[in-house]
């Protein structure tokens with residue numbers, strides 16, 4: 439059986455039960471209907487975001503106030519530790535705002551994307567508050583996210599580890615396993631290796647230090 443996909447929705451809003459809440463609840467429900475485990479968390483710029491590493495997909499969503507994406511989400515990316523913790527994460531972005539979509543795509547979405555260079559963005563969507571009363575916009579957004587996630591998984595060559603390389607990994611302190619595994623797999627992928635050997639781990643390590 440395949441593992442349950444885990445998604446977290448990080449959001450910000452000045453309102454308690456405004457359009458943003460409506461959007462995240464609808465998106466969360468739809469993801470859950472599709473079998474995804476979902477959590478949501480309201481952003482604080484200076485919070486600790488190390489928990490996002492446990493999720494397969496991170497959704498970032500916020501409204502726009504006075505031409506700027508809501509400040510706690512933006513602050514978490516610009517001055518908090520969110521950006522660092524989103525390294526190698528697959529993302530989906532959404533904004534809720536009153537401006538026409540084309541304008542928002544040029545003026546507002548880049549405020550988020552400029553902080554996410556290097557991330558895989560599975561889908562992005564600009565919702566107007568009115569769009570949220572119908573189901574289609576949210577449903578299509580969720581389907582796009584999941585379709586792209588599955589496409590990525592299919593196109594990715596499965597990287598093998600030799601016994602010896604696995605032993606080297608196990609010899610490291612447990613808190614380093616996830617990070618080092620990801621780094622070495624990234625290195626192998628970038629350099630066209632499909633098997634991680636002990637030698638490759640040494641090469642990746644010395645390259646990393648350069």
Ligand SMILES: Cc1cc2nc3c(=O)[nH]c(=O)nc-3n(C[C@H](O)[C@H](O)[C@H](O)COP(=O)(O)O)c2cc1C
Pocket residue numbers: 451452453455456457458459501502503504505506534535536537538567
């Ligand atoms: C004070 C205020 C300022 C706003 N400024 C903008 C803006 O500059 N551009 C825009 O497209 N929408 C703007 N809007 C519309 C909001 O982005 C939209 O209503 C959004 O749904 C608000 O989210 P909320 O209900 O979670 O607070 C503004 C709304 C408010 C209340």
